[in-house]
Amino acid sequence: EAIEEWLRHHDTSPVTNAVLPIKQTFPNYSLRSAIRDFVARAESVEATVDHQDEQLDLLKRAMGYVQKAVLKAILGGEGAGGGGAASPTSVDDLMKHENAVRQAFAIFDTNSDGVLDAAEFKALFQQQQQQQQQQEEAGGGGEKEAAAKEGSFSDEEVREIMTMIDIDENGTIEVEEFLEWLFGKGQWQKSKDS
Secondary structure, X not given: OHHHHXXXXXXXXXXXXXXXXXXXXOOOHHHHHHHHHHHHHHHHHHXXXXXXXXXXXXXXXXXXXXXXXXXXXXXXXXXXXXXXXXXXXXXXXXXXXXXXXXXXXXXXXXXXXXXXXXXXXXXXXXXXXXXXXXXXXXXXXXXXXXXXHXXXXXXXXXXXXXXXXXXXXXXXXEHHHHHHHHHHHHHHHHHHHO
């Protein structure tokens, strides 16, 4: 349209200012097709990036949630410090206590088969949500609403989190995958935020 408008009032090229032998326009189908392909790819990349950002946010939120659940399991269990070492007393301190996290994992592994299946992983979240709801009922105010938003995960989100943690894609979470998530990715996310 802009080219046609130019040609209505000029008989020169808008690029070179040279006189044009003809003022007729022709559609450039190959360029149109290339532009459409480019736009489609760009939209696809944007959707992929948005999805990856959403997954990262979900994993970060879940990680904080699970770290609190692990800490509660350690503090609630007997001898969770392991080998005479002091037990962690805060989420930050938790990152220094791999043996304690292994023992908490064993607590979450209710059927003692060495892995967390979908039901056990979901139960870990449900248990933490119930404890958080009890604390919210005892508390109140704006903190209650913020905690509810931060601490609630749909069944679909829990399945998605499990899929992202399950490195070998066998449908269960082994203790090494659990540790990789909490210690490996956890440290990366912590340093990325700072």
